[in-house]
Amino acid sequence: MAKTLYDKLWDSHEVAEREDGTFLLYIDRHLIHEVTSPQAFEGLKMNGREPWRISSIIATPDHNVPTTEREKGIEGIKDEVAKLQVTTLDKNCSDLGILQFDILDKRQGIVHVVGPEQGVTLPGMTLVCGDSHTSTHGALATLAMGIGTSEVEHVLATQCLKASKLKNMKVLIDGKLSPGVTAKDVTLAVIGKIGTAGGTGYAIEYSGSVIENMSIEGRMTVCNMSIEAGARVGLVAFDEITEEYVKNRPFAPKEEEWEVASSDWKDLKSDQDAHFDETIFIDGSSLKPQVTWGTSPEMVLDVDGIVPEADSESILHALEYMGLEAGMKISDIKLDQIFIGSCTNSRIEDLRLAAKIIEGKKISPEIKRAIVVPGSGLVAEQAIKEGLDKVFKESGFEWRAPGCSMCLAMNPDHLGEREHCASTSNRNFEGRQGYGGRTHLVSPATAAASAIEGKFVDVREFF
Amino acid sequence: MKNQYIFHSGRIIPLSRDNVDTDQIIPKQFLKSIKKSGFGPNLFDAWRYEDEGYPGQDNNNRSLKEDFVLNQDKYTGADILISRKNFGCGSSREHAVWSLMDYGFKVVIAESFADIFYNNCFNNGLLPIKLPENIIEDLFLLSEENKEIEVDLIEQIILCGGKKLTDFDIDPFRKQCILEGLDEIGLSLKYSEEIKQYELKREKEAPWIFNTDE
Ligand code: SF4
Numbered sequence: 243m244a245k246t247l248y249d250k251l252w253d254s255h256e257v258a259e260r261e262d263g264t265f266l267l268y269i270d271r272h273l274i275h276e277v278t279s280p281q282a283f284e285g286l287k288m289n290g291r292e293p294w295r296i297s298s299i300i301a302t303p304d305h306n307v308p309t310t311e312r313e314k315g316i317e318g319i320k321d322e323v324a325k326l327q328v329t330t331l332d333k334n335c336s337d338l339g340i341l342q343f344d345i346l347d348k349r350q351g352i353v354h355v356v357g358p359e360q361g362v363t364l365p366g367m368t369l370v371c372g373d374s375h376t377s378t379h380g381a382l383a384t385l386a387m388g389i390g391t392s393e394v395e396h397v398l399a400t401q402c403l404k405a406s407k408l409k410n411m412k413v414l415i416d417g418k419l420s421p422g423v424t425a426k427d428v429t430l431a432v433i434g435k436i437g438t439a440g441g442t443g444y445a446i447e448y449s450g451s452v453i454e455n456m457s458i459e460g461r462m463t464v465c466n467m468s469i470e471a472g473a474r475v476g477l478v479a480f481d482e483i484t485e486e487y488v489k490n491r492p493f494a495p496k497e498e499e500w501e502v503a504s505s506d507w508k509d510l511k512s513d514q515d516a517h518f519d520e521t522i523f524i525d526g527s528s529l530k531p532q533v534t535w536g537t538s539p540e541m542v543l544d545v546d547g548i549v550p551e552a553d554s555e556s557i558l559h560a561l562e563y564m565g566l567e568a569g570m571k572i573s574d575i576k577l578d579q580i581f582i583g584s585c586t587n588s589r590i591e592d593l594r595l596a597a598k599i600i601e602g603k604k605i606s607p608e609i610k611r612a613i614v615v616p617g618s619g620l621v622a623e624q625a626i627k628e629g630l631d632k633v634f635k636e637s638g639f640e641w642r643a644p645g646c647s648m649c650l651a652m653n654p655d656h657l658g659e660r661e662h663c664a665s666t667s668n669r670n671f672e673g674r675q676g677y678g679g680r681t682h683l684v685s686p687a688t689a690a691a692s693a694i695e696g697k698f699v700d701v702r703e704f705f
Numbered sequence: 706m707k708n709q710y711i712f713h714s715g716r717i718i719p720l721s722r723d724n725v726d727t728d729q730i731i732p733k734q735f736l737k738s739i740k741k742s743g744f745g746p747n748l749f750d751a752w753r754y755e756d757e758g759y760p761g762q763d764n765n766n767r768s769l770k771e772d773f774v775l776n777q778d779k780y781t782g783a784d785i786l787i788s789r790k791n792f793g794c795g796s797s798r799e800h801a802v803w804s805l806m807d808y809g810f811k812v813v814i815a816e817s818f819a820d821i822f823y824n825n826c827f828n829n830g831l832l833p834i835k836l837p838e839n840i841i842e843d844l845f846l847l848s849e850e851n852k853e854i855e856v857d858l859i860e861q862i863i864l865c866g867g868k869k870l871t872d873f874d875i876d877p878f879r880k881q882c883i884l885e886g887l888d889e890i891g892l893s894l895k896y897s898e899e900i901k902q903y904e905l906k907r908e909k910e911a912p913w914i915f916n917t918d919e
Contacts (some may be wrong), residue, residue: 258899262878266896268903270914278798280739293888295904297917306737323737323760330739341917367914374797374821390799392889400893402900438724439791442820472791472869474820495913502914538724556723612812650796652733671728671795677757 244513251385278372282395294401309642351618353419354585363493417527421705425460426685430532441473442666452526479511536560578661580612584649587666588617605638606696717848726795745807793822800829
């Protein structure tokens with residue numbers, strides 16, 4: 243029978259069907275970070291259990307780490323509660339012999355940036371992490387799922403996830419993107435179209451010419467936000483672009499193993515006549531840069547759009563929280579802060595694109611603060627090599643050390659009350675970037691262009 | 706936890722919003738804890754209090770947002786939460802479920818739930834019930850009247866004053882887990898032999914996955 247990519251990945255990892263009709267799915271790789279793992283390790287210990295396979299686990303601290311004074315390591319974390327969490331990760335890793343890219347390691351970074359970058363995420367794998375944006379790794383034809391802490395403990399103890407099979411959804415994006423329209427705009431447009439619950443219960447496979455021509459980093463941006471469309475899993479088929487990306491990564495197979503692996507991976511695509519329960523079409527050629535106006539990622543508009551009327555309690559509440567009037571233009575929203583970073587958009591291509599737009603220009607005096615937070619120490623190193631840090635600093639951006647930073651503001655970086663921020667992250671929930679803060683999700687290109695103008699602009703004019 | 710749900714009666718707190726996300730249920734500053742308990746006082750922190758909360762503070766001295774449902778006298782002691790579409794979306798933080806339980810909620814009813822949150826509920830023994838929009842509307846009305854309802858998990862029905870309001874669906878095994886508080890890990894470890902067999906096969910096919918030496 244013809245299979246989808248998701249079916250293939252699932253079938254090749256099914257271990258057993260439990261009495262209850264759920265399945266045990268073998269987990270090849272388990273990524274962990276400081277926030278969702280301590281209670282899982284604690285649970286293991288309390289029950290006298292041990293991790294099943296240590297070599298499957300890779301750890302890095304990201305959510306809590308400060309983006310300044312990084313050379314101080316853990317001592318640089320001023321918040322004692324946060325510090326304890328990072329220390330606990332350190333301790334769990336060293337007690338159990340888990341490989342960790344710790345706070346001082348130059349490979350440290352946001353777990354979803356680090357995995358693919360190191361080649362610990364590989365095509366054909368199953369991968370889990372106690373973090374909903376694990377869907378990111380699907381860009382490499384990896385079956386990657388975000389899980390809760392109980393499930394983290396379950397995977398630690400059994401090397402398996404207890405799961406039921408998802409349905410298949412195809413999102414077909416054909417055409418050609420206009421210059422200035424990016425992977426981020428694609429994913430926001432998908433969410434705008436299907437809604438934040440549209441993908442619930444599905445694994446989404448992205449395909450079509452726009453995806454085929456997209457870099458792996460772009461595909462990661464798209465898969466990353468599958469969860470904002472409700473889907474736990476986002477996927478893209480393996481192709482030459484994937485192969486090129488994976489080759490020579492530190493943890494990727496080498497020599498003969500590479501030959502075997504890369505030839506096995508060629509089958510990681512949906513069969514021609516595979517069945518999808520749902521298919522969504524998006525015309526890539528007509529997409530415009532996207533900006534969210536509200537407090538849910540589905541509250542998204544074209545950059546030349548108009549803030550909608552309050553025809554439901556949710557919209558009314560969002561308008562109030564965001565301090566916006568129905569009928570006003572997106573381009574009339576004044577910005578206070580700019581954030582370029584997060585597991586959605588903190589990779590080298592994101593930084594290159596933003597730097598290209600900002601180069602030789604100054605950010606608007608209206609902007610109180612603009613920060614760039616690279617996704618990992620290695621992204622930072624590469625950017626510095628290319629002189630991007632200078633470009634940003636000369637234009638008025640602050641250049642920071644890697645981590646989640648103002649994506650969720652668990653560390654000291656955050657918005658003030660009522661401040662509007664053009665952010666390249668993935669969630670515009672109330673208070674996400676700081677108490678009372680107002681987040682607008684955009685691409686790195688739109689964030690950079692809007693930094694110059696102090697308000698939202700159509701970045702296509704910069705090309 | 707055992708058996709608490711065979712029959713639960715309580716009053717309903719109405720939270721009339723779509724897309725209630727886990728960032729609202731428990732804001733990030735409280736995720737720094739390495740424990741599973743103590744989150745209840747900070748459940749819905751930003752909607753509940755006038756100021757911004759921080760971990761470890763004395764919540765008794767904070768001023769409350771009076772119009773927020775959790776703060777209305779009429780709903781004191783109610784332990785069934787009802788909301789609308791896509792409840793629990795966003796971050797996978799299990800802290801959201803721990804907070805709801807720590808606060809005292811026994812049942813969460815919504816039109817639909819986000820996948821990860823829904824799983825997290827069962828993994829902790831919090832009962833999530835999905836119901837169609839028209840029934841949700843009826844329950845919102847009942848919550849206005851502050852009526853007590855009964856959730857009968859064995860029969861999978863919700864009653865009010867002894868009269869059946871609706872059936873609800875629940876996966877039979879998950880039902881059993883909630884009723885008996887089964888140890889999921891223990892159950893899966895019954896398949897240890899199968900896991901080992903699979904692992905040997907996997908290691909032959911894809912040895913590169915098993916080597917993460919630096
Ligand atoms: S960057 Fe943001 S979304 Fe990504 S893992 Fe960190 S906190 Fe989560």
